[in-house]
Amino acid sequence: MSKYRRLARPAAVVGVAALALAACGGGSSGGSSSASPSGASGYNAAMTSIVNVSSVNGGTLKIGSNSDCDSWDPARTYYANCWDMQRLFTRTLMGYVSKPGTAGTAVAPDLASGPPTISSDVRTWTYHLQTGLKWDDGTPLTTADIKYGIERVFATDVINGGPSSYYLTLLDNEKTPYAGPYKDKTGQPMVDGAPSITTPDATTITFHLTSPYSDFNYIMALPAASPVPQAKDTGANYTKHPSATGPFMIDTYDVGKSISFKRNPNWSQATDKIRTPHVNAVTVQIITDPDAEDQALKSGQIDVEQDGTGVQSTFQAEILSDPNLKKYADKAGSGFTRYLVIPPSVVPNVHCRRAIAYALNKADLLLARGGSYGGAIANTMELPSLPGYDPNANAYPTGADNTGDVTKAKAELALCGQPNGFSINEAYVNKGKAAKVFAATQQALARVGITVVSAPGDNASYYSTWIGSPSNIVNHKLGLLQAGWGPDFPTGYGFFSSIVGPPILPSGNTNYASLNDPVINGLLTQSLTATDAQKPAIFKQLDAQVMSLAVMIPYVYDYALDYRAPRLTNVYLQAGVGYIYDFVNLGVSDGK
Amino acid sequence: MIRYIIRRLLGALLVVFVISIATFGIYFIAPKVTGSDPSYLYVGRHGTPAQVAAVRHAFGLDQPLVKQYWTYMSGIFRGRTFTDGVSTQYCPAPCLGYSFQYQESVTGLIKDRFPVTLSLAIGASIMWLVGGVAVGIISALKRGTFIDRASMVIALAGVSLPVYFTGLLLLFIFTYGPPALRWFPNAGQGYVPFTQDPWGWFTALMLPWISLAFLFAALYARLTRASMLETMGEDYIRTARAKGLRSRTVVGKHALRAALTPIVTIFGLDLAGLLGGAILTEYTFSLQGLGKLSIDAIAKQDLPVIMGVVIVGAILLVVANIVVDVLYAVIDPRVRYS
Numbered sequence: 001m002s003k004y005r006r007l008a009r010p011a012a013v014v015g016v017a018a019l020a021l022a023a024c025g026g027g028s029s030g031g032s033s034s035a036s037p038s039g040a041s042g043y044n045a046a047m048t049s050i051v052n053v054s055s056v057n058g059g060t061l062k063i064g065s066n067s068d069c070d071s072w073d074p075a076r077t078y079y080a081n082c083w084d085m086q087r088l089f090t091r092t093l094m095g096y097v098s099k100p101g102t103a104g105t106a107v108a109p110d111l112a113s114g115p116p117t118i119s120s121d122v123r124t125w126t127y128h129l130q131t132g133l134k135w136d137d138g139t140p141l142t143t144a145d146i147k148y149g150i151e152r153v154f155a156t157d158v159i160n161g162g163p164s165s166y167y168l169t170l171l172d173n174e175k176t177p178y179a180g181p182y183k184d185k186t187g188q189p190m191v192d193g194a195p196s197i198t199t200p201d202a203t204t205i206t207f208h209l210t211s212p213y214s215d216f217n218y219i220m221a222l223p224a225a226s227p228v229p230q231a232k233d234t235g236a237n238y239t240k241h242p243s244a245t246g247p248f249m250i251d252t253y254d255v256g257k258s259i260s261f262k263r264n265p266n267w268s269q270a271t272d273k274i275r276t277p278h279v280n281a282v283t284v285q286i287i288t289d290p291d292a293e294d295q296a297l298k299s300g301q302i303d304v305e306q307d308g309t310g311v312q313s314t315f316q317a318e319i320l321s322d323p324n325l326k327k328y329a330d331k332a333g334s335g336f337t338r339y340l341v342i343p344p345s346v347v348p349n350v351h352c353r354r355a356i357a358y359a360l361n362k363a364d365l366l367l368a369r370g371g372s373y374g375g376a377i378a379n380t381m382e383l384p385s386l387p388g389y390d391p392n393a394n395a396y397p398t399g400a401d402n403t404g405d406v407t408k409a410k411a412e413l414a415l416c417g418q419p420n421g422f423s424i425n426e427a428y429v430n431k432g433k434a435a436k437v438f439a440a441t442q443q444a445l446a447r448v449g450i451t452v453v454s455a456p457g458d459n460a461s462y463y464s465t466w467i468g469s470p471s472n473i474v475n476h477k478l479g480l481l482q483a484g485w486g487p488d489f490p491t492g493y494g495f496f497s498s499i500v501g502p503p504i505l506p507s508g509n510t511n512y513a514s515l516n517d518p519v520i521n522g523l524l525t526q527s528l529t530a531t532d533a534q535k536p537a538i539f540k541q542l543d544a545q546v547m548s549l550a551v552m553i554p555y556v557y558d559y560a561l562d563y564r565a566p567r568l569t570n571v572y573l574q575a576g577v578g579y580i581y582d583f584v585n586l587g588v589s590d591g592k
Numbered sequence: 593m594i595r596y597i598i599r600r601l602l603g604a605l606l607v608v609f610v611i612s613i614a615t616f617g618i619y620f621i622a623p624k625v626t627g628s629d630p631s632y633l634y635v636g637r638h639g640t641p642a643q644v645a646a647v648r649h650a651f652g653l654d655q656p657l658v659k660q661y662w663t664y665m666s667g668i669f670r671g672r673t674f675t676d677g678v679s680t681q682y683c684p685a686p687c688l689g690y691s692f693q694y695q696e697s698v699t700g701l702i703k704d705r706f707p708v709t710l711s712l713a714i715g716a717s718i719m720w721l722v723g724g725v726a727v728g729i730i731s732a733l734k735r736g737t738f739i740d741r742a743s744m745v746i747a748l749a750g751v752s753l754p755v756y757f758t759g760l761l762l763l764f765i766f767t768y769g770p771p772a773l774r775w776f777p778n779a780g781q782g783y784v785p786f787t788q789d790p791w792g793w794f795t796a797l798m799l800p801w802i803s804l805a806f807l808f809a810a811l812y813a814r815l816t817r818a819s820m821l822e823t824m825g826e827d828y829i830r831t832a833r834a835k836g837l838r839s840r841t842v843v844g845k846h847a848l849r850a851a852l853t854p855i856v857t858i859f860g861l862d863l864a865g866l867l868g869g870a871i872l873t874e875y876t877f878s879l880q881g882l883g884k885l886s887i888d889a890i891a892k893q894d895l896p897v898i899m900g901v902v903i904v905g906a907i908l909l910v911v912a913n914i915v916v917d918v919l920y921a922v923i924d925p926r927v928r929y930s
Contacts, residue, residue: 067888156643156646156647157646157649157650158677159677160634160643160646160647162636163636163637182678233678234678234679235675235679236677237676255694255695286878286880287780287781287782287878288876288878289756289875289876292760292763292768292780292877296768298768299768460632460893461629463632464629464633465632498637503640505640506641507629507641507644508632508635508641508644510637
């Protein structure tokens with residue numbers, strides 16, 4: 001899932017800030033919650049508890065959004081908040097449990113009747129479907145629908161935009177790749193000369209993977225793994241009216257403008273342990289201006305913002321200064337690590353890279369990212385919610401106040417033979433927070449004689465061909481790359497595999513440092529067959545190894561200050577989709 | 593006159609044609625300069641080069657440029673067929689392509705969004721024309737007085753304040769402000785079609801009209817004032833007064849007609865330009881008009897939509913140019929075309 005693609009949006013319009021400032025940093029990080037076991041509301045309560053537990057049913061949940069989802073076709077959407085919305089109407093074999101805090105990163109059977117049977121080589125996964133499941137039109141749901149839903153992901157020209165790579169890599173072979181059901185009406189994806197997805201009967205489905213993959217349950221929890229009825233599949237147009245297996249179904253959809261959901265009469269609560277819907281209808285209204293959206297939220301015209309990126313500085317200032325507003329706010333996160341990449345292809349000496357790491361002023365960088373309500377200082381690549389996260393790990397301590405260790409930086413500079421510093425180009429997208437991060441790095445590194453030169457990339461192509469192309473990095477001598485990463489699913493492998501190991505692609509590459517370290521690769525492979533109990537140690541070691549190479553220097557975990565309307569019930573932040581309010585489980589206390 | 597109009601129409605056709613080539617060219621040349629490829633925006637985060645190539649092929653972006661241009665432009669006259677993978681659809685002429693992003697016919701999208709921009713533009717233009725011209729006339733007649741100076745200062749504010757500032761300020765006060773002042777509660781939430789709810793249509797558009805009109809009214813006030821002052825200084829006005837005609841006749845019948853010719857010209861062009869999309873106003877008030885459509889298309893490098901909106905906007909502008917020039921001849925008898 002990706003919040004990063006929001007960078008492709010047009011620049012936000014200036015807010016009318018009566019109180020002017022963005023949150024000033026410093027002071028406590030405001031992380032303490034005032035949750036009580038009864039689910040009372042309080043600042044940050046939704047991070048650790050379910051707020052306003054209530055069984056009141058009825059009413060309409062009013063959601064606001066800056067823009068329409070990238071797609072409502074479950075196989076083609078990649079925005080984190082859209083994956084959260086998919087929980088309204090799309091069910092998959094496995095799904096994130098509806099629990100607050102890091103417990104929400106676990107997956108449990110959703111359409112499946114129980115956890116899968118896994119072969120000893122972790123390559124064969126067999127799931128059983130619950131009996132009596134139906135589509136929104138009453139037709140029975142079978143494993144053939146699940147198989148078809150995944151097969152259409154292979155038609156990458158038409159079904160584009162989603163996380164298809166996982167399925168293409170795990171369920172197909174390179175010699176005779178499957179082209180998808182539109183072009184190949186009789187074939188299917190094959191692994192080792194045999195079909196990779198088999199459905200011996202209507203309630204059994206077996207996946208034969210190309211290689212061991214201990215996180216496969218998470219791949220089965222992504223919306224892209226959802227069933228699709230072949231009779232209703234209209235290819236690229238399916239996004240306009242996808243079928244539903246969840247408690248809601250699409251009522252009206254005006255492409256690009258608004259969408260509304262009504263209850264799905266063919267969904268049965270008895271079959272669903274993840275969702276407890278309370279409202280009768282959900283409406284999503286598009287309010288393009290983020291400040292206007294905040295005001296609509298504040299005045300009660302909408303109950304919650306779909307975007308999941310937090311409120312703007314104007315409303316944030318109001319919230320932080322008014323306790324009656326603050327008790328409905330949450331510092332949501334984190335689903336994203338912000339870090340600077342120092343590619344060895346441009347800065348080959350590890351001591352020069354370490355000098356940069358020691359010289360960074362993380363306190364300033366936190367301010368640049370929005371202050372204490374926009375993030376928390378990061379000393380590890382791994383997010384706090386992932387297994388193996390070590391709160392004590394800090395490979396390059398930057399002082400008690402996190403402003404940088406100039407002495408150590410200069411010592412490393414001497415070791416790399418550049419005691420007077422050097423010049424380096426920093427790649428970033430020249431607007432908003434990224435520009436502030438650039439200014440902060442420039443200032444911090446200047447203290448040890450490192451001159452940071454601006455090398456901005458274009459918004460639309462930054463991740464694809466500016467820092468996403470290893471040859472472009474070398475050609476433009478980009479020595480510092482601003483990057484952010486949020487895993488598609490909350491596991492150690494899900495976090496690390498795309499950014500620290502092969503494949504290294506010529507464009508659209510996410511392993512920005514072009515790392516190909518045998519220790520790291522070995523640990524990644526080891527994790528694919530490890531048990532859950534073994535994984536924390538593996539990823540703790542992996543994180544330490546990545547940090548020791550000094551090719552990626554994390555500085556902030558992103559947080560967002562969210563606000564929930566007072567009338568909302570059963571509110572909590574779902575960690576699996578990236579700490580966004582779990583829309584499907586929300587109710588409204590007044591039943592309207 | 594007829595020959596004049598025909599000549600102008602042919603020239604307009606040429607201009608639209610050149611604009612279409614320029615837009616097409618920019619879309620393809622810019623990525624070569626910045627090194628970006630629009631297909632990446634549609635592929636998803638881990639897109640392999642093979643997937644990017646597949647998407648590029650699906651959008652027809654791997655064909656030679658001239659062929660792509662020809663396919664697009666001929667589709668406008670002949671119609672085209674598209675496939676969504678499962679079935680083919682026929683897009684009847686004038687077919688402006690299929691949006692990469694929305695899987696909708698661009699003609700359909702424009703037809704859907706155009707009434708929003710039309711309502712916004714026409715409402716605002718009436719407001720600013722009446723308001724601006726009235727203020728300008730009064731200022732000219734009462735030149736040098738307090739009213740004159742005050743009006744011109746307010747006009748300066750109108751011209752200087754960006755429309756998204758004025759718009760947000762109005763929203764903060766009259767939609768989300770103190771309950772006593774929430775006179776327009778449905779503003780900022782999108783367009784209400786006239787056929788669905790005329791009163792809702794009106795109230796939702798009032799604040800956008802005011803924001804947009806404030807900007808233009810200021811210009812028109814100053815322009816009218818200057819034009820009036822110049823006309824009022826003419827000899828024939830002195831003659832009219834000397835003949836003993838009432839002030840109302842002098843101003844209303846004789847002076848205004850001459851003073852308004854430049855106003856009419858500019859009004860036609862401003863209105864036509866707005867019909868192509870009032871981007872900032874639409875964005876601030878969540879109005880899904882042509883302006884919002886074009887901005888979204890540019891962000892996602894949605895070529896068919898960009899081409900469609902630009903061509904439609906260009907046609908509107910050149911037609912408006914012709915209409916204004918013809919009107920010029922109607923209003924001012926001294927102008928004659930051959």
